[in-house]
Amino acid sequence: MQDKQYLMVPGPTPVPPAVTAAMSMPIIGHRTENFARMYEQIVKKLQKVFQTKNDLFVFTNTGTGALETAVANTISPGDKVLALITGNFGERFTKIAKSYGADVIEVNFGYGNDVDLDVVKEKLKKNPDLKVVLATQNETSTGVCNDIEGIGALVAKTPALFLVDGVSGVGGIEIRVDEWGIDMLCTASQKALMLPPGLSMVSVSEKAWEIVHKNNSPRFYFSLPAFKKAYDKWNTAYTPSVSLFYGLNTSVDMMLAEGLDNVYERHALLARATRAAVRALGLKPLAGDHCASNVLTGVWGPENIGADALRKIIKDNYGVTFAGGQGPIKGKIFRIAHMGFCDKMDIMIAVSALEMGLVQAGCSLELGAGVKAAQEVFLGR
Numbered sequence: 375m376q377d378k379q380y381l382m383v384p385g386p387t388p389v390p391p392a393v394t395a396a397m398s399m400p401i402i403g404h405r406t407e408n409f410a411r412m413y414e415q416i417v418k419k420l421q422k423v424f425q426t427k428n429d430l431f432v433f434t435n436t437g438t439g440a441l442e443t444a445v446a447n448t449i450s451p452g453d454k455v456l457a458l459i460t461g462n463f464g465e466r467f468t469k470i471a472k473s474y475g476a477d478v479i480e481v482n483f484g485y486g487n488d489v490d491l492d493v494v495k496e497k498l499k500k501n502p503d504l505k506v507v508l509a510t511q512n513e514t515s516t517g518v519c520n521d522i523e524g525i526g527a528l529v530a531k532t533p534a535l536f537l538v539d540g541v542s543g544v545g546g547i548e549i550r551v552d553e554w555g556i557d558m559l560c561t562a563s564q565k566a567l568m569l570p571p572g573l574s575m576v577s578v579s580e581k582a583w584e585i586v587h588k589n590n591s592p593r594f595y596f597s598l599p600a601f602k603k604a605y606d607k608w609n610t611a612y613t614p615s616v617s618l619f620y621g622l623n624t625s626v627d628m629m630l631a632e633g634l635d636n637v638y639e640r641h642a643l644l645a646r647a648t649r650a651a652v653r654a655l656g657l658k659p660l661a662g663d664h665c666a667s668n669v670l671t672g673v674w675g676p677e678n679i680g681a682d683a684l685r686k687i688i689k690d691n692y693g694v695t696f697a698g699g700q701g702p703i704k705g706k707i708f709r710i711a712h713m714g715f716c717d718k719m720d721i722m723i724a725v726s727a728l729e730m731g732l733v734q735a736g737c738s739l740e741l742g743a744g745v746k747a748a749q750e751v752f753l754g755r
């Protein structure tokens with residue numbers, strides 16, 4: 375039994391040593407000038423990642439808290455909402471909207487598919503009274519990336535607000551909040567942003583603020599107007615996780631130093647290598663090439679052994695953890711994350727462990743086929 379672990383699940387993800395070191399700095403009080411200056415720096419840097427001039431809040435809660443913040447502040451009971459669902463996280467966003475009394479039109483494109491823009495166009499036309507449209511940038515349960523730019527362009531022509539769950543995508547896949555007309559973008563610390571769980575972020579457009587102030591859903595901890603009052607003095611309404619803020623300041627610095635374009639290209643390269651390896655091993659990625667995610671790859675398990683049994687062999691023998699399926703594809707797929715603090719050699723480890731696991735599970739394959747396919751992608755051959 376070995377101790378060394380290789381975490382390759384889509385959240386939480388590995389944390390760089392520099393970020394861990396930053397989080398060990400002495401705690402400071404949050405009602406101080408030092409905290410205010412740090413929060414201001416963090417927001418200005420994150421605005422580059424979001425590509426926005428909008429207000430951008432950092433909350434001490436997880437991604438689901440960000441989604442609830444977006445819903446609680448824009449949806450009043452009885453409001454008509456269009457939910458574009460491509461998997462488990464689209465379903466969750468929908469459930470939150472329903473729990474706030476929304477009248478939801480659900481369009482489920484199915485696990486493994488992306489949002490069809492023609493359907494969005496038709497639904498928007500049929501429902502001119504929509505208050506909000508919900509979408510997921512990167513559907514973590516399947517490894518599908520949706521065309522947020524395309525959806526945003528359609529929603530922008532209507533009075534509806536466009537709320538986007540970017541929890542697993544932001545930091546690994548480019549997103550342009552202002553250009554693409556995203557009224558609220560939600561994300562969290564423990565995915566591509568290379569931090570432990572515990573922080574979430576939400577940007578709020580001018581168009582959204584008008585609705586936020588008029589909204590009459592019950593809200594207290596998630597009240598944006600309360601946060602805005604503090605934000606105007608670079609503070610938070612309630613006690614922030616100061617250590618995670620230190621870490622966030624460092625992780626965003628790392629991303630900006632690498633260059634955002636390089637960060638996104640690195641993720642795209644890792645995704646291409648992973649998909650090539652999976653195919654070379656005779657397995658099938660869940661998502662089609664046109665919508666395959668750059669931050670994780672969902673893979674159908676081999677026929678002779680369940681995906682979860684395969685994951686167990688790989689975890690027990692090699693310390694490599696892949697994620698399982700969710701919802702209707704639970705037990706049928708496994709997911710290899712390549713988001714955040716992840717590089718070429720992490721993929722080599724993952725693919726090599728996958729090969730050995732498949733052989734141990736009784737699959738016939740040529741050892742090295744997956745590794746070779748990934749190496750060829752990395753060598754540009």
Ligand SMILES: *Cc1c(COP(=O)(O)O)cnc(C)c1O
Pocket residue numbers: 385436437438439463510512513514539540541542562565571
């Ligand atoms: C992880 C994730 C969430 C949920 O975030 P929590 O931090 O677990 O609350 C929501 N949406 C997507 C797309 C995710 O990947």
